[in-house]
Amino acid sequence: MVFNRVTEIWKRLQTQSSRRSSTVILCSGTLVVGMGALAWLSNDQSVALKERSPSLLDLLDQVGSEANLERKKVEQTKPPLPPRAISWSSPLAKQCSGFDSKVKKRLKAQQGTLKQRRVSVATDPSNFGKRFRMNPWGESLNPDPRVVVLHETVYSLDSAVNTFMTPHPRDPDQVSYHTVIGLDGKIVDLVDPLKRAYGAGYSAFLGEWAVTNAKIRGSVNNFALHLSLETPFDGENSRSSHSGYSSAQYDSLALVLKDWIDRFGFTPAAITTHRHVDLGGERGDPRSFDWEELQIRLGALEALCPS
Structure with missing residues (x-):
């Protein structure tokens, strides 16, 4: 009797575990699909942003980069001899x-x-x-x-x-x-x-x-x-x-x-x-x-x- 009872409990646990696994798999699948959609939307938005004119911050960053490059060029040279x-x-x-x-x-x-x-x-x-x-x-x-x-x-x-x-x-x-x-x-x-x-x-x-x-x-x-x-x-x-x-x-x-x-x-x-x-x-x-x-x-x- 004890053995039968243990077997019954074990089967129930397996059933519950199977259901939970299915639920986890389903949720995981939903999460993956959701993340894929978000990635697609994000990529789509990035493409749209790139097609727009650069912002003031973008221009300032560009100017700053050019100034740094020019400064590095000067630093790499030496002053001419008198x-x-x-x-x-x-x-x-x-x-x-x-x-x-x-x-x-x-x-x-x-x-x-x-x-x-x-x-x-x-x-x-x-x-x-x-x-x-x-x-x-x-x-x-x-x-x-x-x-x-x-x-x-x-x-x-x-x-x-x-x-x-x-x-x-x-x-x-x-x-x-x-x-x-x-x-x-x-x-x-x-x-x-x-x-x-x-x-x-x-x-x-x-x-x-x-x-x-x-x-x-x-x-x-x-x-x-x-x-x-x-x-x-x-x-x-x-x-x-x-x-x-x-x-x-x-x-x-x-x-x-x-x-x-x-x-x-x-x-x-x-x-x-x-x-x-x-x-x-x-x-x-x-x-x-x-x-x-x-x-x-x-x-x-x-x-x-x-x-």
Whole structure:
């Protein structure tokens, strides 16, 4: 009897287990079908999303990825070696006495009204920029203005000013000076001296340049002040010389240089020419420049006698 009872209980357990297994299998099948449907719907939705325009987040991620890639490219390169130093012997000599009294009196009078005489013109932002304190490779740069590069306009002052006021999106077209001086002595300030004017492209002074863009060769622009003289009418050509600059221009030039020397503390020996700093050998300005005329005026302003 006991054996029969055990057998009966065992059969019941087997039946219940069979039913449960069927239920589990059925549920499992339903679950698999459900998951398959969800996967299909999810895939269908993904395809639909891919066919839509990218979202703002997608675009930002793309830009970020491109920026990271560009940064990695820069990090993998090395900054170019500075150019060979070309010596510069300043034509300006030390002078602590022997000033021309008439020149001194005239310039001192003009010096008192210099601020009122200077005219400011807004240069288009594409034609100037900030001075950098670090190059693309993370190395420090000294942006302090410490060299003056003299230029000439070749054409009229108005033509030069109009060029600087015109937007130039392309890097090769961007150009500016900090200050331009007209034939009549008019002083036009175009770029704040604390900003970087684009006066000299591929250039260096005493073997120093600053590379501020990994795609562009170095230049003096990051630590230079650029001053240009309006070219006389007979110089609107490519000849090597012309009739020279006016007495009024040399007066204004000396006054602006004296102001910059006092403000930034560089020596007159750091006043040079575009021709000298140009590494491409394509520039010859300022043509027909008379250093003696500048010597007389800076001497009278007591700018050539070290303290």
